[in-house]
Amino acid sequence: MTLRGIIGVLRWLVGVAAAAAVVMLFTLRGGTSQSDTPDAHLIADGAEVYAQHCQICHGSDGLGGTGPALSGSVAERFPDPSEQKAVILVGRSAMPEFGTRLDDHQIEAVIEFTRYGF
């Protein structure tokens, strides 16, 4: 197959993928546990994790201490929860990494709590 033939096939495939993406944008739903419907159980678990590991720096009410305030600002600073998760996992500045201290559920829970629990 010539280079032009390869490009033709590739462009066709990419075109189909792009069209499929557009269709999915209008048809695919996020599921029942969307970020705009906070999970009460997860928030409760997150409150425990927060009390044990986070409030010493970020304050019991999330208004800050030696660490920055989190209450009301987490979703703005981290529109993508996976950005927030990455900071928790690997740490940043004076904040230690929690990837070795917390399991996945605890991290998901504390993310939910800091976004919706204060």
Place this chain on the structure above:
Amino acid sequence: MAETSTTTDKPVGTALLVGLSTAVSLGLYASIHQPTGRALSTIGFTSTITMKNWLTTTALLLLLVQGVMSIRAQGTLFTAHPQSTRQNDVHQLIGTVAFALTLPVVFHCVWSLGYQTPTLRVGLHSAAGCAVYGAWAATALMPWHDQERRWIRPTVGAVLAGAFVTTWWSGALWYFTSVSWSI
């Protein structure tokens, strides 16, 4: 002469109109759509964010190669090299692969996160991301050989490059330098 002008006006005008419509439509959809906050797949990366960062960075490198090729072809920085058919093919191949790499990224951004402006960085990222696809649509439809207006294609390409670098800087580079280079 007037006939020539009409035949060249139409594709350029159409390309620019489609580009503008694409950028505005993407921005409108992302603003109106309720963000799902979910991810479909990380295609082997450790997280969605690392997937997006590395796919975008790879696409940026490909676009840099493509940009150098275009500059050589237009002769604006180097000596004039009319692009051969083979060069055009390679140019299109690189652009197509780069575009394909960004599809999972833009899908997640628009479907999962939406258009957001809480900080200057995030606002710039949202706006530049929409501009990228508008410019991309315009360049894909832009005629290769418009002798009367040789500046149009490079100009749209420069808009695409500028918007892409802004998107990468406000997303991937910010993450790499602020959080982690992890894969």
